[in-house]
Amino acid sequence: TPSAEDIRQIVAPLTALEGPLLPMLHAIQAEWGHVPQAAVPVLADLLNLGRAEVLGVISFYHDFRDHPAGRQVLKICRAEACQAMGGTGVAAETLARLGVDWHGTTPDGAVTVEPVYCLGLCACGPAAMLDGRLLGRVDADRLLAETGA
């Protein structure tokens, strides 16, 4: 886990930007894979914001995670075309079988499941992406097999 000082070093060069909070959060996540708790007071301090404001922004943008992700990240498309192809059911079954909710990570740390809104694979829905690899016409069996869960 990074210290407050580590975090300060990463974000300090961004202070001069207009609207620096989002670039800072992206920089932190790029460095450590998530936005650790320790970042909240550092950012609040630097930007003269309340901690609640910083936390609000982190939770509003689902791209930011407050825990490290699992070893694999599975994104399941929740946009319209995939929903029309049964994506909602595939997602629900996959989440249930993995025992997680959206943005959740399996207890063994193997898989984090996240929603995504269109992967450009609408013709082959329901679509998903596992660690950057596109998967078309998926069902829950296939997704679980791909993740090895």
Ligand code: FES
């Ligand atoms: Fe799912 Fe486009 S709607 S890939």
